[in-house]
Amino acid sequence: MTPLGFHERLALGWAASGSMLCVGLDPDPARMPAPLQGAPDAALRFCRAIVDATADLVCAFKPQFAHFAAQRAEPQLEALCTYIRDRYPHVVLVLDAKRGDVGSTAEQYAVEAFGRYGADAVTVNPYLGTDAAEPFLRQGGVLALCRTSNPGSNDVQDLSVDGEPLYVRVARMVAERWAPHGDCGLVVGATYPEQLRIVREVAGELPILVPGVGTQGGDVAAAVQAGVTADGSGLLVSASRSILYAAADDTFATAARTAAIALRDAIIEAVKPRVLGP
Amino acid sequence: MTPLGFHERLALGWAASGSMLCVGLDPDPARMPAPLQGAPDAALRFCRAIVDATADLVCAFKPQFAHFAAQRAEPQLEALCTYIRDRYPHVVLVLDAKRGDVGSTAEQYAVEAFGRYGADAVTVNPYLGTDAAEPFLRQGGVLALCRTSNPGSNDVQDLSVDGEPLYVRVARMVAERWAPHGDCGLVVGATYPEQLRIVREVAGELPILVPGVGTQGGDVAAAVQAGVTADGSGLLVSASRSILYAAADDTFATAARTAAIALRDAIIEAVKPRVLGP
Secondary structure, eight states: OOOOOHHHHHHHHHHHHTOOEEEEEOOOGGGOOGGGTTOTTHHHHHHHHHHHHHGGGOSEEEEBHHHHHTTTOHHHHHHHHHHHHHHOTTSEEEEEEEEOOOHHHHHHHHIIIIIISOOSEEEEOGGGOHHHHHHHHHHSEEEEEEEOSSGGGHHHHTOEETTEEHHHHHHHHIIIIIGGGSOEEEEEOTTOHHHHHHHHHHHTTOOEEEEOBGGGOBOHHHHHHHHOOTTSOOEEEEEOHHHHTSOSSTTHHHHHHHHHHHHHHHHHHHHHHHHHOO | OOOOOHHHHHHHHHHHHTOOEEEEEOOOGGGOOGGGTTOTTHHHHHHHHHHHHHGGGOSEEEEBHHHHHTTTOHHHHHHHHHHHHHHOTTSEEEEEEEEOOOHHHHHHHHIIIIIISOOSEEEEOGGGOHHHHHHHHHHSEEEEEEEOSSGGGHHHHTOEETTEEHHHHHHHHIIIIIGGGSOEEEEEOTTOHHHHHHHHHHHTTOOEEEEOBGGGOBOHHHHHHHHOOTTSOOEEEEEOHHHHTSOSSTTHHHHHHHHHHHHHHHHHHHHHHHHHOO
Protein backbone atom coordinates (compact mmCIF):
# COMPACT_ATOMS: atom_id res chain seq x y z
CA MET A 1 0.00 0.00 0.00
CA THR A 2 1.42 3.36 -0.99
CA PRO A 3 1.51 5.76 1.97
CA LEU A 4 -0.93 8.61 1.60
CA GLY A 5 0.38 11.96 0.41
CA PHE A 6 0.12 15.20 2.37
CA HIS A 7 -3.06 16.40 0.65
CA GLU A 8 -4.85 13.09 1.19
CA ARG A 9 -3.70 12.94 4.81
CA LEU A 10 -4.93 16.47 5.38
CA ALA A 11 -8.34 15.75 3.81
CA LEU A 12 -8.68 12.82 6.22
CA GLY A 13 -7.49 14.96 9.14
CA TRP A 14 -10.11 17.61 8.41
CA ALA A 15 -12.84 14.97 7.98
CA ALA A 16 -11.93 12.93 11.05
CA SER A 17 -11.72 15.91 13.39
CA GLY A 18 -14.28 18.25 11.87
CA SER A 19 -11.69 20.91 12.71
CA MET A 20 -9.22 23.20 10.95
CA LEU A 21 -7.33 23.88 14.18
CA CYS A 22 -3.59 23.13 14.24
CA VAL A 23 -1.78 23.21 17.58
CA GLY A 24 1.81 24.41 17.43
CA LEU A 25 4.20 22.63 19.79
CA ASP A 26 6.79 25.21 20.92
CA PRO A 27 8.12 24.04 24.29
CA ASP A 28 9.80 26.94 26.08
CA PRO A 29 11.87 25.92 29.14
CA ALA A 30 11.09 29.26 30.80
CA ARG A 31 7.36 28.56 30.59
CA MET A 32 7.15 24.89 31.56
CA PRO A 33 4.34 24.28 34.06
CA ALA A 34 5.48 23.93 37.67
CA PRO A 35 5.29 20.09 37.80
CA LEU A 36 7.69 19.76 34.83
CA GLN A 37 10.19 22.51 35.57
CA GLY A 38 13.75 21.23 35.49
CA ALA A 39 12.89 17.72 34.29
CA PRO A 40 15.41 16.59 31.64
CA ASP A 41 12.62 15.39 29.33
CA ALA A 42 10.27 18.26 30.15
CA ALA A 43 9.79 19.25 26.49
CA LEU A 44 8.63 15.75 25.52
CA ARG A 45 6.42 15.22 28.56
CA PHE A 46 4.86 18.65 28.18
CA CYS A 47 4.13 18.23 24.48
CA ARG A 48 2.75 14.70 24.94
CA ALA A 49 0.34 16.02 27.58
CA ILE A 50 -0.80 18.80 25.24
CA VAL A 51 -1.18 16.29 22.38
CA ASP A 52 -3.27 13.92 24.52
CA ALA A 53 -5.45 16.81 25.69
CA THR A 54 -6.17 18.21 22.22
CA ALA A 55 -5.78 15.44 19.61
CA ASP A 56 -9.54 15.05 19.02
CA LEU A 57 -9.86 18.81 18.40
CA VAL A 58 -7.24 19.28 15.69
CA CYS A 59 -6.47 18.42 12.08
CA ALA A 60 -2.72 18.85 12.65
CA PHE A 61 0.09 19.23 15.15
CA LYS A 62 3.02 21.48 14.29
CA PRO A 63 6.20 20.94 16.33
CA GLN A 64 8.50 23.94 16.02
CA PHE A 65 12.08 22.80 15.42
CA ALA A 66 13.96 25.70 17.02
CA HIS A 67 12.41 25.15 20.43
CA PHE A 68 13.85 21.63 20.49
CA ALA A 69 17.18 22.48 18.84
CA ALA A 70 17.95 25.28 21.30
CA GLN A 71 17.59 22.71 24.12
CA ARG A 72 19.62 19.90 22.48
CA ALA A 73 16.29 18.05 22.38
CA GLU A 74 16.16 16.52 18.89
CA PRO A 75 15.78 13.05 20.44
CA GLN A 76 12.72 14.37 22.31
CA LEU A 77 11.36 15.81 19.05
CA GLU A 78 11.83 12.41 17.40
CA ALA A 79 10.02 10.68 20.26
CA LEU A 80 7.21 13.23 20.11
CA CYS A 81 6.74 12.74 16.36
CA THR A 82 6.65 8.96 16.82
CA TYR A 83 4.13 9.38 19.62
CA ILE A 84 1.82 11.53 17.48
CA ARG A 85 2.03 9.21 14.47
CA ASP A 86 1.42 6.05 16.55
CA ARG A 87 -1.33 7.31 18.83
CA TYR A 88 -3.14 9.76 16.56
CA PRO A 89 -2.67 8.54 13.00
CA HIS A 90 -5.52 10.73 11.70
CA VAL A 91 -3.68 13.90 12.76
CA VAL A 92 -1.35 15.49 10.21
CA LEU A 93 2.22 16.15 11.36
CA VAL A 94 3.77 19.41 10.14
CA LEU A 95 7.43 20.01 10.98
CA ASP A 96 7.85 23.77 11.28
CA ALA A 97 11.53 24.18 10.44
CA LYS A 98 11.50 26.73 7.60
CA ARG A 99 14.13 24.87 5.61
CA GLY A 100 15.61 26.05 2.34
CA ASP A 101 18.92 25.26 0.68
CA VAL A 102 20.48 24.36 -2.66
CA GLY A 103 19.76 20.96 -4.22
CA SER A 104 22.19 18.49 -2.63
CA THR A 105 21.67 20.02 0.81
CA ALA A 106 17.89 20.23 0.38
CA GLU A 107 18.03 16.45 -0.14
CA GLN A 108 19.56 16.10 3.33
CA TYR A 109 16.93 18.36 4.89
CA ALA A 110 14.20 16.27 3.21
CA VAL A 111 15.71 13.10 4.73
CA GLU A 112 15.63 14.82 8.12
CA ALA A 113 11.99 16.02 7.86
CA PHE A 114 10.34 13.02 6.23
CA GLY A 115 12.70 10.18 7.21
CA ARG A 116 13.97 11.03 10.65
CA TYR A 117 10.90 12.88 11.96
CA GLY A 118 8.26 11.22 9.77
CA ALA A 119 6.54 14.55 9.03
CA ASP A 120 3.71 14.75 6.49
CA ALA A 121 4.83 18.25 5.53
CA VAL A 122 7.62 20.70 6.31
CA THR A 123 7.65 24.49 6.12
CA VAL A 124 10.05 25.76 3.42
CA ASN A 125 11.38 29.23 2.60
CA PRO A 126 10.74 30.12 -1.07
CA TYR A 127 13.67 32.53 -1.56
CA LEU A 128 15.88 29.88 -3.22
CA GLY A 129 13.37 29.04 -5.96
CA THR A 130 11.74 25.98 -7.48
CA ASP A 131 14.77 23.71 -7.95
CA ALA A 132 15.57 24.02 -4.24
CA ALA A 133 12.00 22.96 -3.31
CA GLU A 134 11.94 19.95 -5.60
CA PRO A 135 13.85 17.53 -3.29
CA PHE A 136 11.27 18.24 -0.57
CA LEU A 137 8.29 17.89 -2.92
CA ARG A 138 9.57 14.54 -4.12
CA GLN A 139 9.67 13.12 -0.59
CA GLY A 140 6.69 14.74 1.16
CA GLY A 141 4.49 17.79 1.62
CA VAL A 142 5.76 21.37 1.48
CA LEU A 143 4.22 24.50 3.01
CA ALA A 144 5.96 27.51 1.47
CA LEU A 145 6.32 30.74 3.42
CA CYS A 146 4.33 33.37 1.55
CA ARG A 147 3.35 36.21 3.88
CA THR A 148 4.73 35.64 7.37
CA SER A 149 3.03 36.81 10.58
CA ASN A 150 5.79 39.11 11.88
CA PRO A 151 5.50 42.93 11.81
CA GLY A 152 8.48 43.27 9.45
CA SER A 153 7.26 40.77 6.86
CA ASN A 154 6.52 43.70 4.54
CA ASP A 155 10.26 44.52 4.26
CA VAL A 156 10.77 41.94 1.53
CA GLN A 157 7.40 40.25 0.98
CA ASP A 158 5.58 43.47 0.03
CA LEU A 159 8.16 44.72 -2.47
CA SER A 160 6.43 45.53 -5.73
CA VAL A 161 7.25 43.19 -8.62
CA ASP A 162 5.70 44.37 -11.88
CA GLY A 163 2.93 46.06 -9.96
CA GLU A 164 2.10 43.29 -7.52
CA PRO A 165 3.62 42.39 -4.16
CA LEU A 166 6.34 39.74 -4.01
CA TYR A 167 4.24 37.46 -1.76
CA VAL A 168 1.61 37.23 -4.52
CA ARG A 169 4.32 36.24 -7.00
CA VAL A 170 5.52 33.60 -4.56
CA ALA A 171 1.96 32.26 -4.17
CA ARG A 172 1.67 32.01 -7.95
CA MET A 173 5.08 30.31 -8.29
CA VAL A 174 4.04 27.69 -5.75
CA ALA A 175 0.59 27.15 -7.28
CA GLU A 176 1.86 26.94 -10.85
CA ARG A 177 5.40 25.60 -10.64
CA TRP A 178 5.73 23.71 -7.36
CA ALA A 179 2.34 21.97 -7.38
CA PRO A 180 3.18 19.77 -10.40
CA HIS A 181 6.14 18.34 -8.44
CA GLY A 182 4.21 17.29 -5.33
CA ASP A 183 1.75 18.19 -2.58
CA CYS A 184 2.26 21.78 -1.51
CA GLY A 185 0.58 24.67 0.24
CA LEU A 186 1.34 28.13 1.60
CA VAL A 187 1.91 29.91 4.90
CA VAL A 188 0.15 33.24 5.50
CA GLY A 189 0.00 34.88 8.93
CA ALA A 190 -3.42 35.44 10.51
CA THR A 191 -2.18 38.94 11.23
CA TYR A 192 -2.67 39.79 7.54
CA PRO A 193 -6.26 38.80 6.60
CA GLU A 194 -6.45 41.05 3.52
CA GLN A 195 -3.26 39.51 2.13
CA LEU A 196 -4.63 36.06 2.97
CA ARG A 197 -7.73 36.80 0.87
CA ILE A 198 -5.52 37.70 -2.10
CA VAL A 199 -3.37 34.58 -1.65
CA ARG A 200 -6.48 32.38 -1.58
CA GLU A 201 -7.54 33.85 -4.94
CA VAL A 202 -4.15 33.01 -6.46
CA ALA A 203 -3.71 29.62 -4.77
CA GLY A 204 -6.97 27.92 -5.73
CA GLU A 205 -7.64 25.00 -3.42
CA LEU A 206 -4.10 24.68 -2.00
CA PRO A 207 -4.00 24.29 1.78
CA ILE A 208 -2.89 27.37 3.67
CA LEU A 209 -1.25 27.23 7.10
CA VAL A 210 -2.32 30.29 9.08
CA PRO A 211 -0.17 30.92 12.17
CA GLY A 212 -0.42 33.98 14.36
CA VAL A 213 -3.81 33.66 16.02
CA GLY A 214 -3.74 33.90 19.80
CA THR A 215 -0.60 35.48 21.26
CA GLN A 216 0.44 37.18 18.02
CA GLY A 217 -2.95 38.88 17.89
CA GLY A 218 -4.45 37.67 14.60
CA ASP A 219 -8.26 37.93 14.44
CA VAL A 220 -9.60 34.38 13.99
CA ALA A 221 -12.86 35.26 12.28
CA ALA A 222 -11.24 37.71 9.87
CA ALA A 223 -8.48 35.27 8.96
CA VAL A 224 -10.81 32.30 8.46
CA GLN A 225 -13.27 34.25 6.35
CA ALA A 226 -10.42 35.56 4.21
CA GLY A 227 -8.73 32.22 3.70
CA VAL A 228 -11.38 29.51 3.62
CA THR A 229 -12.19 27.79 0.32
CA ALA A 230 -15.65 27.90 -1.24
CA ASP A 231 -16.50 24.55 0.35
CA GLY A 232 -15.48 25.75 3.82
CA SER A 233 -12.11 24.03 3.99
CA GLY A 234 -8.48 24.58 3.03
CA LEU A 235 -6.96 25.95 6.24
CA LEU A 236 -4.71 24.89 9.09
CA VAL A 237 -5.32 27.65 11.63
CA SER A 238 -2.41 27.43 14.02
CA ALA A 239 -2.04 28.66 17.59
CA SER A 240 0.83 27.82 19.93
CA ARG A 241 1.43 29.89 23.03
CA SER A 242 -2.22 30.79 23.74
CA ILE A 243 -2.99 27.06 24.03
CA LEU A 244 0.30 25.69 25.41
CA TYR A 245 0.58 28.18 28.23
CA ALA A 246 -3.10 28.69 29.07
CA ALA A 247 -2.20 27.74 32.66
CA ALA A 248 1.16 27.52 34.43
CA ASP A 249 0.27 24.96 37.12
CA ASP A 250 -0.75 21.29 37.02
CA THR A 251 -4.02 22.21 35.28
CA PHE A 252 -2.08 23.15 32.12
CA ALA A 253 -3.42 20.29 29.99
CA THR A 254 -7.05 20.92 30.95
CA ALA A 255 -6.57 24.63 30.35
CA ALA A 256 -5.00 23.89 26.95
CA ARG A 257 -8.01 21.75 26.04
CA THR A 258 -10.40 24.51 27.05
CA ALA A 259 -8.48 27.06 24.98
CA ALA A 260 -8.34 24.67 22.02
CA ILE A 261 -12.09 24.01 22.14
CA ALA A 262 -12.77 27.74 22.15
CA LEU A 263 -10.51 28.29 19.15
CA ARG A 264 -11.82 25.28 17.23
CA ASP A 265 -15.37 26.54 17.76
CA ALA A 266 -14.45 30.08 16.77
CA ILE A 267 -13.06 28.72 13.49
CA ILE A 268 -16.24 26.71 12.86
CA GLU A 269 -18.40 29.77 13.62
CA ALA A 270 -16.33 31.90 11.25
CA VAL A 271 -16.78 29.45 8.39
CA LYS A 272 -20.59 29.34 8.63
CA PRO A 273 -21.56 32.70 7.10
CA ARG A 274 -19.08 32.15 4.27
CA VAL A 275 -20.46 28.73 3.39
CA LEU A 276 -24.15 29.26 4.16
CA GLY A 277 -24.20 32.67 2.53
CA PRO A 278 -26.13 35.68 3.79
CA MET B 1 37.24 40.83 28.28
CA THR B 2 34.40 41.15 25.81
CA PRO B 3 34.46 38.35 23.24
CA LEU B 4 35.34 39.57 19.76
CA GLY B 5 32.53 40.14 17.29
CA PHE B 6 32.21 38.37 13.95
CA HIS B 7 33.86 41.15 11.94
CA GLU B 8 36.85 41.38 14.30
CA ARG B 9 37.21 37.59 14.37
CA LEU B 10 37.11 37.48 10.59
CA ALA B 11 39.74 40.22 10.25
CA LEU B 12 42.00 38.18 12.53
CA GLY B 13 41.22 35.00 10.57
CA TRP B 14 42.20 36.61 7.30
CA ALA B 15 45.37 38.09 8.81
CA ALA B 16 46.46 34.93 10.63
CA SER B 17 46.00 32.65 7.62
CA GLY B 18 46.73 35.00 4.74
CA SER B 19 43.82 33.22 3.10
CA MET B 20 40.21 33.87 2.10
CA LEU B 21 39.49 30.15 1.73
CA CYS B 22 36.61 28.68 3.72
CA VAL B 23 36.22 24.91 3.85
CA GLY B 24 32.63 23.67 4.04
CA LEU B 25 32.11 20.61 6.22
CA ASP B 26 29.30 18.55 4.61
CA PRO B 27 29.83 14.93 5.71
CA ASP B 28 27.92 12.61 3.39
CA PRO B 29 27.62 9.00 4.66
CA ALA B 30 27.62 7.72 1.08
CA ARG B 31 31.00 9.33 0.44
CA MET B 32 32.93 8.56 3.62
CA PRO B 33 36.45 7.32 2.85
CA ALA B 34 36.89 3.57 3.11
CA PRO B 35 38.56 3.55 6.57
CA LEU B 36 35.58 5.40 8.13
CA GLN B 37 32.66 3.75 6.37
CA GLY B 38 30.06 2.49 8.82
CA ALA B 39 31.70 3.97 11.92
CA PRO B 40 29.03 5.47 14.20
CA ASP B 41 31.02 8.67 14.64
CA ALA B 42 32.25 8.78 11.04
CA ALA B 43 30.99 12.34 10.45
CA LEU B 44 32.95 13.71 13.39
CA ARG B 45 36.13 11.74 12.70
CA PHE B 46 36.03 12.64 9.02
CA CYS B 47 35.49 16.35 9.64
CA ARG B 48 38.17 16.48 12.36
CA ALA B 49 40.67 14.96 9.94
CA ILE B 50 39.75 17.51 7.27
CA VAL B 51 40.01 20.33 9.82
CA ASP B 52 43.46 19.17 11.00
CA ALA B 53 44.66 18.88 7.40
CA THR B 54 43.50 22.34 6.30
CA ALA B 55 43.30 24.64 9.34
CA ASP B 56 46.44 26.62 8.46
CA LEU B 57 45.07 27.26 4.96
CA VAL B 58 41.69 28.78 5.80
CA CYS B 59 40.06 31.84 7.34
CA ALA B 60 36.92 29.89 8.21
CA PHE B 61 35.25 26.51 8.52
CA LYS B 62 31.59 26.17 7.61
CA PRO B 63 29.81 23.08 8.94
CA GLN B 64 26.58 22.44 7.02
CA PHE B 65 23.75 21.68 9.42
CA ALA B 66 21.60 19.43 7.20
CA HIS B 67 24.35 16.87 6.71
CA PHE B 68 24.48 16.31 10.46
CA ALA B 69 20.72 16.57 11.09
CA ALA B 70 19.89 13.95 8.44
CA GLN B 71 22.17 11.53 10.31
CA ARG B 72 20.90 12.31 13.86
CA ALA B 73 24.41 13.68 14.41
CA GLU B 74 23.87 16.98 16.23
CA PRO B 75 26.07 15.73 19.10
CA GLN B 76 28.86 15.15 16.55
CA LEU B 77 28.30 18.66 15.16
CA GLU B 78 28.60 20.06 18.70
CA ALA B 79 31.82 18.11 19.28
CA LEU B 80 33.20 19.28 15.94
CA CYS B 81 32.45 22.94 16.72
CA THR B 82 34.12 22.60 20.13
CA TYR B 83 37.11 20.95 18.49
CA ILE B 84 37.51 23.77 15.96
CA ARG B 85 37.14 26.53 18.57
CA ASP B 86 39.59 24.88 21.00
CA ARG B 87 42.29 23.79 18.56
CA TYR B 88 42.11 26.53 15.95
CA PRO B 89 40.89 29.67 17.72
CA HIS B 90 42.04 31.93 14.87
CA VAL B 91 39.65 30.21 12.44
CA VAL B 92 36.15 31.67 12.12
CA LEU B 93 33.26 29.23 12.63
CA VAL B 94 30.26 29.74 10.32
CA LEU B 95 27.20 27.58 10.94
CA ASP B 96 25.52 27.09 7.58
CA ALA B 97 21.93 26.46 8.62
CA LYS B 98 19.97 29.07 6.64
CA ARG B 99 17.72 29.95 9.55
CA GLY B 100 14.84 32.40 9.40
CA ASP B 101 11.72 32.68 11.52
CA VAL B 102 9.56 35.19 13.37
CA GLY B 103 10.88 36.96 16.47
CA SER B 104 10.31 34.59 19.39
CA THR B 105 11.42 31.57 17.35
CA ALA B 106 14.40 33.40 15.87
CA GLU B 107 15.53 33.88 19.47
CA GLN B 108 15.60 30.10 19.89
CA TYR B 109 17.55 29.63 16.65
CA ALA B 110 20.06 32.23 17.85
CA VAL B 111 20.51 30.31 21.11
CA GLU B 112 21.14 27.17 19.04
CA ALA B 113 23.70 28.77 16.69
CA PHE B 114 25.67 30.94 19.09
CA GLY B 115 25.09 29.19 22.42
CA ARG B 116 24.89 25.51 21.63
CA TYR B 117 27.28 25.44 18.66
CA GLY B 118 29.38 28.49 19.53
CA ALA B 119 29.34 29.78 15.95
CA ASP B 120 30.78 33.18 15.08
CA ALA B 121 28.15 33.62 12.38
CA VAL B 122 25.11 31.81 11.00
CA THR B 123 23.58 31.94 7.53
CA VAL B 124 20.09 33.50 7.55
CA ASN B 125 17.35 33.72 4.93
CA PRO B 126 16.26 37.34 4.37
CA TYR B 127 12.67 36.64 3.23
CA LEU B 128 11.20 37.38 6.69
CA GLY B 129 12.67 40.87 6.96
CA THR B 130 14.70 42.94 9.40
CA ASP B 131 12.80 42.26 12.63
CA ALA B 132 13.32 38.51 12.13
CA ALA B 133 17.10 39.03 11.74
CA GLU B 134 17.48 41.21 14.79
CA PRO B 135 17.59 38.37 17.40
CA PHE B 136 20.49 36.83 15.47
CA LEU B 137 22.32 40.14 15.05
CA ARG B 138 22.07 40.82 18.78
CA GLN B 139 23.80 37.52 19.65
CA GLY B 140 26.35 37.01 16.87
CA GLY B 141 27.23 37.39 13.20
CA VAL B 142 24.74 36.98 10.35
CA LEU B 143 25.41 36.11 6.71
CA ALA B 144 22.23 36.82 4.75
CA LEU B 145 21.39 34.85 1.63
CA CYS B 146 21.44 37.30 -1.26
CA ARG B 147 22.03 35.47 -4.55
CA THR B 148 22.31 31.71 -3.99
CA SER B 149 24.45 29.39 -6.11
CA ASN B 150 21.68 27.10 -7.43
CA PRO B 151 20.47 27.24 -11.05
CA GLY B 152 16.95 28.28 -10.00
CA SER B 153 18.02 31.17 -7.78
CA ASN B 154 16.72 33.56 -10.44
CA ASP B 155 13.10 32.39 -9.85
CA VAL B 156 12.68 34.76 -6.92
CA GLN B 157 16.01 36.56 -6.47
CA ASP B 158 16.01 38.10 -9.97
CA LEU B 159 12.45 39.41 -9.88
CA SER B 160 12.46 43.07 -10.82
CA VAL B 161 11.63 45.47 -7.98
CA ASP B 162 11.33 49.06 -9.18
CA GLY B 163 13.74 48.29 -12.00
CA GLU B 164 16.37 46.39 -10.04
CA PRO B 165 16.61 42.72 -9.11
CA LEU B 166 15.34 41.58 -5.72
CA TYR B 167 18.79 40.33 -4.65
CA VAL B 168 20.14 43.89 -4.99
CA ARG B 169 17.32 45.17 -2.80
CA VAL B 170 18.16 42.48 -0.25
CA ALA B 171 21.84 43.49 -0.32
CA ARG B 172 20.84 47.11 0.31
CA MET B 173 18.46 46.14 3.12
CA VAL B 174 21.24 44.23 4.84
CA ALA B 175 23.85 46.96 4.31
CA GLU B 176 21.58 49.79 5.44
CA ARG B 177 19.13 48.28 7.92
CA TRP B 178 20.74 45.13 9.35
CA ALA B 179 24.28 46.46 9.74
CA PRO B 180 23.33 48.97 12.48
CA HIS B 181 22.04 46.04 14.59
CA GLY B 182 25.18 43.90 14.47
CA ASP B 183 27.94 42.29 12.41
CA CYS B 184 26.50 41.04 9.14
CA GLY B 185 27.47 40.05 5.63
CA LEU B 186 25.99 38.45 2.52
CA VAL B 187 26.01 35.15 0.63
CA VAL B 188 26.46 35.22 -3.15
CA GLY B 189 27.19 32.10 -5.19
CA ALA B 190 30.47 31.92 -7.13
CA THR B 191 28.33 30.71 -10.01
CA TYR B 192 27.11 34.32 -10.49
CA PRO B 193 30.23 36.57 -10.73
CA GLU B 194 28.44 39.46 -12.45
CA GLN B 195 25.81 39.54 -9.71
CA LEU B 196 28.60 39.34 -7.13
CA ARG B 197 30.21 42.45 -8.62
CA ILE B 198 26.91 44.35 -8.27
CA VAL B 199 26.42 43.15 -4.69
CA ARG B 200 29.94 44.31 -3.77
CA GLU B 201 29.08 47.79 -5.06
CA VAL B 202 25.98 47.92 -2.88
CA ALA B 203 27.48 46.23 0.18
CA GLY B 204 30.56 48.39 0.73
CA GLU B 205 33.07 46.53 2.89
CA LEU B 206 30.68 43.88 4.26
CA PRO B 207 32.09 40.35 4.15
CA ILE B 208 30.63 38.14 1.44
CA LEU B 209 30.50 34.35 1.71
CA VAL B 210 30.96 32.88 -1.77
CA PRO B 211 29.98 29.20 -2.00
CA GLY B 212 29.83 27.23 -5.22
CA VAL B 213 33.45 26.99 -6.34
CA GLY B 214 34.62 23.46 -7.03
CA THR B 215 31.88 20.89 -7.58
CA GLN B 216 29.19 23.47 -8.35
CA GLY B 217 31.42 24.86 -11.09
CA GLY B 218 31.96 28.48 -10.08
CA ASP B 219 35.08 30.07 -11.64
CA VAL B 220 37.41 31.05 -8.79
CA ALA B 221 39.24 33.87 -10.54
CA ALA B 222 36.06 35.45 -11.91
CA ALA B 223 34.32 35.27 -8.54
CA VAL B 224 37.25 36.64 -6.57
CA GLN B 225 37.86 39.52 -8.96
CA ALA B 226 34.16 40.39 -8.88
CA GLY B 227 33.81 40.27 -5.12
CA VAL B 228 37.07 41.38 -3.54
CA THR B 229 37.22 44.78 -1.79
CA ALA B 230 39.59 47.52 -2.92
CA ASP B 231 42.15 46.40 -0.35
CA GLY B 232 42.06 42.80 -1.55
CA SER B 233 39.91 41.39 1.20
CA GLY B 234 36.24 40.90 2.12
CA LEU B 235 35.57 37.33 0.98
CA LEU B 236 35.05 33.86 2.37
CA VAL B 237 35.44 31.70 -0.73
CA SER B 238 33.89 28.38 0.18
CA ALA B 239 34.38 24.93 -1.27
CA SER B 240 33.07 21.70 0.21
CA ARG B 241 32.88 18.56 -1.91
CA SER B 242 35.90 19.28 -4.13
CA ILE B 243 38.07 19.34 -0.99
CA LEU B 244 36.28 16.84 1.27
CA TYR B 245 36.11 14.09 -1.32
CA ALA B 246 39.34 14.71 -3.21
CA ALA B 247 40.21 11.05 -2.49
CA ALA B 248 38.06 8.13 -1.33
CA ASP B 249 40.75 6.04 0.37
CA ASP B 250 42.97 6.56 3.40
CA THR B 251 44.80 9.39 1.65
CA PHE B 252 41.67 11.57 1.86
CA ALA B 253 43.14 14.08 4.33
CA THR B 254 46.34 14.57 2.34
CA ALA B 255 44.31 14.89 -0.85
CA ALA B 256 42.05 17.45 0.84
CA ARG B 257 45.11 19.46 1.88
CA THR B 258 46.46 19.40 -1.67
CA ALA B 259 43.11 20.57 -3.06
CA ALA B 260 42.83 23.28 -0.40
CA ILE B 261 46.34 24.59 -1.14
CA ALA B 262 45.51 24.80 -4.83
CA LEU B 263 42.31 26.70 -4.16
CA ARG B 264 43.89 29.02 -1.59
CA ASP B 265 46.63 29.86 -4.07
CA ALA B 266 44.15 30.38 -6.91
CA ILE B 267 42.31 32.89 -4.71
CA ILE B 268 45.57 34.71 -3.90
CA GLU B 269 46.54 34.79 -7.59
CA ALA B 270 43.12 36.17 -8.52
CA VAL B 271 43.42 39.02 -6.02
CA LYS B 272 46.81 40.24 -7.30
CA PRO B 273 45.81 41.98 -10.56
CA ARG B 274 42.91 43.66 -8.80
CA VAL B 275 45.08 45.05 -6.01
CA LEU B 276 48.30 45.71 -7.92
CA GLY B 277 46.48 47.19 -10.90
CA PRO B 278 47.52 46.79 -14.53
